[in-house]
Amino acid sequence: MPGVLVRASKKKSSDQHVSAFRYLQTPTMPSTTAAALIALLDNIQVIDCEDDFDGQGDRVAVAEATRRLLARLETPFERAWRLSWINGNTHMAVQVIMDVGIWQAWYLSKRREISLLELHALARTPCDLRLIRRLFRLLAAENVIRELGEDQFGATAFSDALGQTSEPVAQTILSGLDSTRKFPEFLARTAYAEPLDPTNSCYMDLTPERLGMFQRCRANPEYQASFTGFMRGLTAYKLDWTQIYDTKLLMSDFDTNSEALLFVDIGGAHGVDVERLLSRYPDLPSGKLVLQDTPEVLALAKVSEKVTVLAHDFFMPQPIKGARAYFTHAILHDWDDTDAERILNQTAVAMKKGYSKLLLYETILVSQGATLYQSVSDVSLMHLISAADRTETRWRELLRKAGFVVLKIWQHPSSLESIIEAELA
Ligand SMILES: C[S@@+](CC[C@H](N)C(=O)[O-])C[C@H]1O[C@@H](n2cnc3c(N)ncnc32)[C@H](O)[C@@H]1O
Numbered sequence: 001m002p003g004v005l006v007r008a009s010k011k012k013s014s015d016q017h018v019s020a021f022r023y024l025q026t027p028t029m030p031s032t033t034a035a036a037l038i039a040l041l042d043n044i045q046v047i048d049c050e051d052d053f054d055g056q057g058d059r060v061a062v063a064e065a066t067r068r069l070l071a072r073l074e075t076p077f078e079r080a081w082r083l084s085w086i087n088g089n090t091h092m093a094v095q096v097i098m099d100v101g102i103w104q105a106w107y108l109s110k111r112r113e114i115s116l117l118e119l120h121a122l123a124r125t126p127c128d129l130r131l132i133r134r135l136f137r138l139l140a141a142e143n144v145i146r147e148l149g150e151d152q153f154g155a156t157a158f159s160d161a162l163g164q165t166s167e168p169v170a171q172t173i174l175s176g177l178d179s180t181r182k183f184p185e186f187l188a189r190t191a192y193a194e195p196l197d198p199t200n201s202c203y204m205d206l207t208p209e210r211l212g213m214f215q216r217c218r219a220n221p222e223y224q225a226s227f228t229g230f231m232r233g234l235t236a237y238k239l240d241w242t243q244i245y246d247t248k249l250l251m252s253d254f255d256t257n258s259e260a261l262l263f264v265d266i267g268g269a270h271g272v273d274v275e276r277l278l279s280r281y282p283d284l285p286s287g288k289l290v291l292q293d294t295p296e297v298l299a300l301a302k303v304s305e306k307v308t309v310l311a312h313d314f315f316m317p318q319p320i321k322g323a324r325a326y327f328t329h330a331i332l333h334d335w336d337d338t339d340a341e342r343i344l345n346q347t348a349v350a351m352k353k354g355y356s357k358l359l360l361y362e363t364i365l366v367s368q369g370a371t372l373y374q375s376v377s378d379v380s381l382m383h384l385i386s387a388a389d390r391t392e393t394r395w396r397e398l399l400r401k402a403g404f405v406v407l408k409i410w411q412h413p414s415s416l417e418s419i420i421e422a423e424l425a
Helices: 004-009 013-025 033-041 053-073 076-099 102-109 116-121 130-140 156-161 168-174 180-187 204-205 213-219 221-237 248-252 274-279 339-348 370-384 392-401
Strands: 111-115 145-148 152-154 264-265 289-293 309-312 325-329 359-360 404-410 419-425
Touching: 076 102, 076 130, 076 156, 076 168, 102 116, 102 156, 111 116, 116 130, 116 152, 130 145, 168 221, 168 309, 180 204, 180 370, 204 213, 204 370, 213 221, 213 264, 213 370, 221 274, 264 274, 274 289, 274 309, 359 392, 392 404, 392 419
Parallel strands: 264 289, 264 325, 289 309, 325 359
Antiparallel strands: 111 152, 145 152, 359 419, 404 419
16 A cells, blocks of 8 residues: 555654654644555455354454554554553553442443533542543543543443453453563563472562462452453453364263253353253253352352352362363463362362263463463463463373373364363373
8 A cells, every 4th residue: 555654664664763753743634545555454244253253353463463463553652652652551540430430420420421520520439530531531532431522421332341340351351460560570580480380480479478369369359340341351262162062972971860960160250161961952951050269269150040059179189079170261270280289189080980081271381472361371370370371292191190191172163171081090
């Protein structure tokens, strides 16, 4: 595409800083070519495809393409500025508006259009009008809300979601990765060694007591709620595991009228995965599905009455014996091989050889072409809990050492993770 965009890339890098600032300060009229392109991009409408995973897949693929486009369009300075200043300030502003209660009150008011004065009056915590104006100005420029006129704003799907305080979007904002900012310092102190010691994570630098992430969750109900809320959102966002793994394999050998249990979700938190199995087999009698986690997390779970909710520490012997399937999702990647093996051993003692299946819904790291999800997950594990995602070879080795044999690794082109199906060797 000829025009202003290509010409900008031919400038010397020292000029780029100047031109970037000039652009940021005084947007000029776009050229005809750029205007046509802008009109084309602004006219793309997103069809609501919440319930249609293929539709979602298309939407995500297009979003990925726009990210690649931005990476080509932005100068290196703009990219750095976005990473450090735009993202950091926007996250902060979203959180401050949440802390004073404006998102929630705005959402509950059902007003689509509202003035700054009205928004200010909705604050639960007294705050300065001028402070709020400055933050809303940034939020409008970053499309968190719509700017309709001077001190007049419009709601968006995102601002609505921020107003639903116990739902995943708001909880994800609160569960923000504070340890990312500390990580460069932590690595310098630890001689840039790959952090693999779970007793010394960067996250521990956030509290004077050096609490680990799961310890801090247990000690602080708000933290626990934001982490579990975020996990609920993330799991609901992923492909339904019953579309990756053929659950008929579990049902074919299962007598629903017997005393036996079908499915135990170990560390299942919010219960999204167990609910997905129930949606596939809604006629299952009560008590065939079990959701396990810590008592604090289970208190936040909202599951069908048919699901048995059972507090269980997975480092202790599994109390449910001889179930058809023991399932874990994003659990073993939190632990190093020694602890992961302990969890597996405690599960193995409950399994019936030749009958019970182990299903691990986990990331399998690839040596090339890792997706954004896979790489963000892996790096987050590094500074949050000094853990690491595993390659297929490392998964197989871990399972072999713990006395399992891998039957099949189930994959789906639209899935972020795979399901490793194993049984006792
Ligand atoms: C990364 S989350 C995964 C949750 C869920 N399976 C999912 O995919 O959304 C890890 C879960 O492990 C739970 N957990 C941590 N330590 C535990 C323990 N010792 N026993 C049982 N659950 C534990 C946490 O409470 C949390 O819900």
